[in-house]
Amino acid sequence: MLFYLFAILAILSAAYVVLTRNLLYAGFSLLITLLSIAGIYVLLFADFIAVTQLMVYVGGVLVLILFGIMLSSRVHNKSVLSESVNKVWGTLVAGLILVGLSYAILKANVASLPWLQTSEVDVLGNQKSRVQSIGIKLMTDFVVPFELASLLLLIALMGAAYVATEKQNA
Incomplete structure (x- = not known):
């Protein structure tokens, strides 16, 4: 039940991030999205990724984006709004991807990957390495959430770079 709550919350807030023109509201909606994804990680017993999600994305990237938006939201007495884009083509390309x-x-x-078959033998002998098991889980069971988290970081960095640049009038 909690998974569905977090999933619906993440989907709705991510859709609001994409569809709103107000960058400050989009930033706060991104906060809800990232927190609900961290909640999903906790429900999957991926505590390491959940903490990483909170520390890196919510604690670092999102705070940087929100401060950038709030500090530059009133440039020449005009609020910062995103430009309208062709949402049909964007939705089509995203759907195809x-x-x-x-x-x-x-x-x-x-x-059946060869490196996974050889990883059954522990490289440290009788000592158990938690990092090795986390690495194997990241590249097998949790590869999709891991890649989605890296994609969110890329989008956050692109958004921060876009907000930080001044618009050049032609």
Whole structure:
């Protein structure tokens, strides 16, 4: 039940980030999205990724974006609004990428990878390495959330770079 609550909250707030023109509201909605994704990680017992999500994305990137928006929101007495874009083409391209990546992930036979087969033997002998097991889990069971988190970081950095640049009038 909690998973569905976090999933619906993440989807709705992410849709609001994309569809709103007010950058400050989009930033706060991104905060809700990132927190609900961290909640999903906790429900998946991926505590390391959940803490990383909170520390890196919410604690660092999002705070930087929100401060950048709030400090530059009133430039020459005009509020910062995003420009209208062709949402049909963006939705179509995003949908095609989602279908292609979903197909590739579902058809991939991750269990038969050679480096995963050799990782059954512990490299440290009788000592157990938590980092090794986290690395194996990140590249097998949690590869999709890990890649989604890296994609969110990339989008956050692109948004911060866009907000930080001044618009050049032609």
